Amino acid sequence: MSSRYCVLGNPVKHSKSPMIHQAFAAQTGKPLAYTAELAPLDGFEAAWRAFCESGGRGANVTVPFKQQAFALCDTQSLRARRAGAVNTLSLGQNGRVFGDNTDGIGLLRDLKACEVPLAGKRVLVLGAGGAVRGVLEPLLNEAPRELVIANRTGARAEALAADFRDLGTVSGGGYEVLSGRFDLVINGTSASLAGELPPLPETLFEPDAVAYDMMYAAAPTVFLQWAQMRGARTIDGLGMLVEQAAEAFFIWQNVRPETAPVQALLRKTLIEG
Incomplete structure (x- = not known):
């Protein structure tokens, strides 16, 4: 069964993260289900908790929630603590939430x-x-x-x-x-x-x-x-988007995907509309 991940943001419909992570999954043989989830501006933590209760294991966090994501973590990486902001959430087997910043x-x-x-x-x-x-x-x-x-x-x-x-x-x-x-x-x-x-x-x-x-x-x-x-x-910032996503994928799957082909795919998709 595939692990569930998402990107949480507001707005979020435009996000390319699902395409990126599905491409990483196909490339590395690490299947996962990845969706874009709209979080209410006043309900980010509730949206994250609901996602976890439905089987979610981790999330990328985009505007405007990176500092709220930092606040809900049980532990954060050194780079996230230095930034005071989190863009990658992971739910541990013990139910504790780990936050990192791959930007x-x-x-x-x-x-x-x-x-x-x-x-x-x-x-x-x-x-x-x-x-x-x-x-x-x-x-x-x-x-x-x-x-x-x-x-x-x-x-x-x-x-x-x-x-x-x-x-x-x-x-x-x-x-x-x-x-x-x-x-x-x-x-x-x-x-x-x-x-x-x-x-x-x-x-x-x-x-x-x-x-x-x-x-x-x-x-x-x-x-x-x-x-x-x-x-x-x-x-x-397309390259930055793909590279930070690759680091998040590595955090979740312990495999580092190749970014150049995914960036090329994304650029082609953007140009073709």
Whole structure:
């Protein structure tokens, strides 16, 4: 009998996670049933408990529930505790819930696959939510020269920077205080979902800069279009999605799937609509 897993989010209908995990299952010979489950905005924990009672063994967690997922866990991985956010839940045989965060390792693996250097570089991260919290430690472990966090509410970015200052040179504030040029700009806001662009200065990119959007779509996001027009190399978040899913699959099944063919399948599906 297949183990049951899901992605919990709101909204969640658009999620590619079922396709990704079914592809991993077919590739590795580890059968599982994987569905997308809509959790009410005020009922995330109840939705998780109901899924477990129906035979669920684990879940990926997407917006806006990553910090709520952290709170309901009995234990968390070190990287999840550092992030203060969980995107992968596992139900143990003893009924205890373990939480992990695979966003950071997913982003890092995709940046490495795309040959984006981090050491000694000036990095800007846009946003201060759960998705951003999950990637800061792995990014800082790669020893960038400086990491800047910018957010509409500058105080949130400042507080987030303070939480990670022991790992490197980190600062945070509002978009209005951004200065200088960056080698890598990562959009961790949800603005792309609404087709919106954060209020960014025109002179943001170094000549060989990379713009990375954690979101993805069939066509480049508004942020990536804007960045491309200003000379940056652009990468969307499809690779990050597949890589973080592969890490979650490994946590659940103890098998590490190949990501490149699944990413190619997903890209083809997106383009064909």
